Amino acid sequence: MTTRNDCLTRDAQDPLASLRSQFDLPSGVIYLDGNSLGARPKAALARAQDVISREWGKDLITSWNTAGWFDLPKRLGNRLAPLIGAGGDEVVVTDTTSLNLFKALAAAVHLQAQTPKSAARRVILTERSNFPTDIYMAQGLSNWLERGYTVKLVDSVEEIPAAIDADTAVLMLTHVNYRTGYQHDMAALTALAHARGAVAVWDLAHSAGAVPVDLNGANADFAVGCTYKYLNGGPGAPAFIWVPKKHQATFTHPLSGWWGHAAPFAMAPGFAPTDGIGRALCGTQPIVSLAMVECGLDVFGQTSMAAIRAKSLALTDLFIELVEARCGGHPLGLVTPREHAQRGSQVSFTHPHGYAVMSALIARGVIGDYREPEIMRFGFTPLYTSYADVWDAVEILKQILDNKEYDVAAERGAVT
């Protein structure tokens, strides 16, 4: 079995090990929740100070042009694009994942409605286990479209292929499941959706910066995602939306604000969408939060998604191996797939007292999180998680379980 010394050796040989020093990680903490809120790139503080003191404080209104504030959504989108297999001028960083999904779904519905025999297609198909806001946004759109759209939920991954049928207008999936860490085969499901006449929309919240993604290679239609998880953009940092070149000319959605206008400062009283990815923009963006996204992307610029994926699989394999070997007598159930191709960059285990065990872990400095029902989530972020972190986290988990160092009585609610 792997020893702690083995882990130290692997850390010494890890080509990504030096990147950890670019993050501010509190001492005494093993942070395994970068799948929820990424750690802070040290550079983010200086960047924010410069935006606040100089760009806002000194240069004031002129910074919209001189500091490039107006262009930030596109500039950051182009920096992010290579991580998800997007082309240049196909991504903007803007608004929230929920809102970008609304735009993508509306555009998908519109796109699908232009195809022959589309009249019968009124279903947005997704998984019951999808992250709830995705389902809610689809329901919100469906309820307001008066042509009778509905959101259909399938109960398991296995049921998805058969569920894509002549009623399906849009297949909307989150690429890596937030709870289980299951990764869909994007290319295969997109191809199946297309073969059956549906449009494919992907949520990359747990994929961007976590696993290699090839949106154009998969011939996907639209995608959205989050910058504050694996991309380390900062709490609630603006999200992104991808509209491929093939759909940009017809891309349309109801959130038609002035940042998506062809000539925003002409102040014309009629909306005319700009060409290209800019039409995914709506209103004025929160510049300080937006600017810090670049600091997270800067770290990715020093490595590759292939290197990140190799370490991610090594870390998650190691965690599974050590938990199963060292905590084997306890009622832990592995939820995340063992098969690499089906795994994101997190590992989830069930435990009948998952909430209490996770609370005990957090009290001991091992920060994961809990999701109903019974699921303890551990996120592995190759830019700053070490092999020794994995060993130490499992050691603490073992102690907590062996010594019953968790308070079942306090068990209620969710660890957020």
Added chain:
Amino acid sequence: MTTRNDCLTRDAQDPLASLRSQFDLPSGVIYLDGNSLGARPKAALARAQDVISREWGKDLITSWNTAGWFDLPKRLGNRLAPLIGAGGDEVVVTDTTSLNLFKALAAAVHLQAQTPKSAARRVILTERSNFPTDIYMAQGLSNWLERGYTVKLVDSVEEIPAAIDADTAVLMLTHVNYRTGYQHDMAALTALAHARGAVAVWDLAHSAGAVPVDLNGANADFAVGCTYKYLNGGPGAPAFIWVPKKHQATFTHPLSGWWGHAAPFAMAPGFAPTDGIGRALCGTQPIVSLAMVECGLDVFGQTSMAAIRAKSLALTDLFIELVEARCGGHPLGLVTPREHAQRGSQVSFTHPHGYAVMSALIARGVIGDYREPEIMRFGFTPLYTSYADVWDAVEILKQILDNKEYDVAAERGAVT
């Protein structure tokens, strides 16, 4: 005529004068563009540093609860409420003005559709001179509602009353016009809209923190506004939306994300809106940009809108007096109403070479801005604009005009 010494005397007697020291204003600049981007409260830098270093960097994911990140939209909304005549738990700070207007318009359409004889009402009525994104968002919503809504534009303030008719579902107005500084009579127009069966939605982008607003007193239906202009929240800081208690139980809109859910962490696969103002929320908010909004509101907490209004009228009166007296031989046209009740906190003058003159002013350190056609805008922000600033700005304008220190050849495009 008022002399510069008179202005210095007025500054010495100004009860708001001490507040200027709470803002970071660059030396050599007279900043008359706080109606576009408010100046930086000095406290904003320390606040951002604390959010980034401690709340994000050290406390990481726990800050969603321990630092109150989840509650920020409501907490800031309650701080902002007194400035606009809103009650407690009627305002949230979230998303952008454009998106909040979309929510408000959707809710207004829904509200109106519940009333008797609503079937024929399919018009969202507004002004052609409204800020374009408001018109665009109304068009976006109308185009996607399949019941045939249209956006009707009236060409002048005088035409509004007669235009509110049996077709009008929603009257959507910006309280203070971004270009002219004209202030509508909110109470009278709301009453007229109600009398004729329409719902009244107000945009307070140029009102909040600029003029006294009494939303509940006016019996308005919904309102939105901006925090990065007169409220000094920071570039692109999140906007706000007001939903009065009377409409909260029925308030509904299509942007139904998880932050508006009754139990967001139950992760249920069906949207169920929370009670109260929370249902105006959608997705995860940009925390650093959001947190700085409080620093602007803190300054307002040290004075009153009555005191701010008194100084605002004194500043704008003085500017009009001095420009007309000292630049009288030049082709300047006052656009902003002389009547106090119809004036916001800006003064706009036309000049045939407005773009070139404004560019020359900016080069001399007098920062206003330009809006097509021919309009030079000067914003007056009583928290940090002095009477001497007004005198000096007019002196520089006079020199530029007298000496023709502006480059007509360079005249093109808009100063943003």
